[in-house]
Amino acid sequence: MAVEWSQGAGAVHPAPGWPRALTAMAVALTALLVAFFPTFTSMVETWQRSETFAHGFLIVPIVAFLVFRLRHELASLQPRPCLLAVIPLVLITLMWVMGELVDVISVRQFAAVLMVPALVWLVLGGEITRRLQFPLAYLLFAVPFGEFMVEPMMIWTADFTVGAIRLTGVPVYRDGLFFDLPTGRWSVVAACSGVRYLIASVALGTLFAYLMYRSWTRRLIFVAIAILVPIVANWLRAYGIVMIGHLSDMRLAAGVDHLLYGWVFFGVVILLMFLIGALWREDHLSTGQNSGDKTPGTGVAEPAPRTGRLVTATALALLLTVSGPLYAGWMNHRDLGEVQGLGSGPLLVEGxxxxxxxxxxxxxxxxxxxxxxxxxxxxxxxxxxxxxxxxxxxxxxxxxxxxxxxxxxxxxxxxxxxxxxxxxxxxxxxxxxxxxxxxxxxxxxxxxxxxxxxxxxxxxxxxxxxxxxxxxxxxxxxxxxxxxxxxxxxxxxxxxxxxxxxxxxxxxxxxxxxxxxxxxxxxx
Structure with a gap:
């Protein structure tokens, strides 16, 4: 029985190579999940442990939705394995091995996620990978990354808050991340850095820009705004909370309501950002308008590639996927020897x-x-x-x-x-x-x-x-x-x-x- 995917008034017949290609893709992704299971598990554990990265649970469902939206375009394309993708796959595997050998978890996690688009390119080909470039890139938001920004953003927040308080006319004494007002003492802690606001805003803003705009200029501008707005909003939030506490003689904004005010303020700011951004939406335009994309073909699909090429691509995917963990495991079991010859006591020199x-x-x-x-x-x-x-x-x-x-x-x-x-x-x-x-x-x-x-x-x-x-x-x-x-x-x-x-x-x-x-x- 022939399979038809409806698209408006017509129908799309999937290219003949899709059943075999999807089977090969499923085998490759299963091997990836098994070989790098500890790495993917470490990501999930971070999502569970940290509120900053809890959005990671939504990334895979969002990517699945984005791929589903493109199903008609993909159906008209013929999967053609690209053996050239072996090169980036080898480099990414080496990247993961190096991260494993020196225990840098973020490198391992980025490498494991980057293997997904590399495998798609290897098994399904370049044209299909280009159609899936945004969903595949969006997978990177699943990696819990960005905590290195906590300390500098804490300093920026303290700088702005103290400066704004002084401009208001309230005397304040600062000692690092601590500052004293006549009514009480405040400090900027990790939760006040605004990193979780920034990461959430960038993840949502990037998705919004992709769905609402067709022009890359508008997309990039909105993503830039999604980076800037939460930083400034967090500064204003911190200043507002301190002033509420000061003016209420520390009766307000000093306990649980401190966090509540922060999230409410952030939610309102982000909502306004999306509402204003929607004024220039372009999602009513066809996919090809203002984006340079080609309209998917609707004619008879090209013949499927020979089975041998697909088998070769699948075998290479399996080999490279399992080789990294095997090599790293073997290296980590080697005896590197004891440390000898360092000596003890102070190092004495002349005089x-x-x-x-x-x-x-x-x-x-x-x-x-x-x-x-x-x-x-x-x-x-x-x-x-x-x-x-x-x-x-x-x-x-x-x-x-x-x-x-x-x-x-x-x-x-x-x-x-x-x-x-x-x-x-x-x-x-x-x-x-x-x-x-x-x-x-x-x-x-x-x-x-x-x-x-x-x-x-x-x-x-x-x-x-x-x-x-x-x-x-x-x-x-x-x-x-x-x-x-x-x-x-x-x-x-x-x-x-x-x-x-x-x-x-x-x-x-x-x-x-x-x-x-x-x-x-x-x-x-």
Whole structure:
């Protein structure tokens, strides 16, 4: 019995190659789901755990709806496997393997999702993939990504709120993300950053732009507005809540209603954005108008490609899909060896000697999971300031814990008695990479200035992304993921410059020696 899909007054006969192509596509996607099940499960767990990414549950149903809308256009096209798609599929597989070997979950998740359009291109061909380009791209919104924006958006929100309060004429004292008004104290926390508003607005705004507009210019403008509006709206929301609390003598907007006011305000703003955007809607135009799309053909479909090409494409899809997890699993079971040769105690150089317990108490960075550590204080032989060097060495991080990650900071996320403050950059003569200069405050009024570098691949850097990239490339090629944290530090009373003069003198001699030591630990 012939299958006909009605379309207006006529009917569309699906191209003859669709039954076999859909079977092959189902096999490829099933293999993808099974091979990368832990990666997809990690995405679902984040949707469940975080309200910021709860919209992830809607992405797949939305994509299915978008594909359903295109069913008549797709039916008139002949699936033709494209073996050229093997190239991006190989690259995406390598991307996932590198993310797995150095435990970067966002890289694994993006790679797993990007495999879907690559498989569609391989099995169904380029023309069908072009028709599905937006639904396939929209799948990326399923990846829980964007939390890196929390801290900068918290700072922006605090900047705007404090500035607006001062313009209002209300006295305010600011200390970082905390600020005091005559009626009470406020702070900008992660929930106030506006990231969840931004992510929700961009996801909805992108879908709205695709459905309502045909011109790419209008689509891009609306997406830009969907990015800008929630940021500004969150600033106004924060300012409004603080002022409501201040004017009501902290009787309003200080408890549960704080969040309620925020969501109501955000909902009204987003609704107005969509209502105004709808004034320029173009969804009444045909698909080809103002978009450059070609009207789908309605004639007799071309003959289906030979079965051998489809079988080859399906076999390649299965091979590449399962190869990534198998290779990463084999690499992660390799024994990378113990860490030897780092030594213990302070690193002594000419003119410096080990400090006594009376000189100062050694400070340790809040990094964890190191395989070996070395550190201690030294003082100049001519009664100089006590300074210290601390080294944490990492190896087999997939098994023992990562050096670069959210959990590791100089203050230490597991320590409540230390606070970390921004301090800029610092340079050491003879060292080609500047270090991060960080100020820390601890118990009993203790203050520490710290200079931090990461060592990876025989060189220093301050970029966590560079560390991960070098580790991933080394592991991919069969090497180790050796890396180290190098921190120079000193206590100070009022001005950190008091201690940094001695710190610079010690660093000029100790850092080159530390680099030679690390090269020896890494071995050939």
């Amino acid at each position: 410096w000697q080990a400090a006594s317990e009376a000189d100062a108490e050694p400070w340790t960075p809040g990094y964890r999971n190191a395989r070996a550590s070395r550190g201690g204080l030294v003082v100049q032989e001519e009664a100089g300031h006590a300074v210290g060097l601390h080294i944490d060495y990492y190896r087999a991080q997939h098994r023992h814990g990562n050096m670069v990650g959210w959990a590791n900071t100089l203050a230490g996320r597991h320590r409540d008695d230390w606070r970390q403050h921004s301090g800029g950059r610092t340079a050491v003569p003879g060292i080609d990479r500047q270090g991060d200069r960080v100020l820390l405050s601890g118990p009993d009024g203790r203050r520490v200035v710290a200079w931090r570098w990461y060592w990876v691949g025989g060189r220093l850097t301050t970029s966590g992304h560079e560390v991960k990239a070098r580790e991933a490339l080394s592991r991919l090629l069969g090497g180790r993921d050796d890396a180290a944290l190098v921190v120079l530090y000193a206590d100070y009373r009022n001005d950190p410059a008091e201690a940094e003069a001695a710190l610079a003198q010690y660093a000029a001699q100790a850092l080159p020696q530390a680099l030679r030591l690390l090269d020896g630990v890494a071995g050939p």
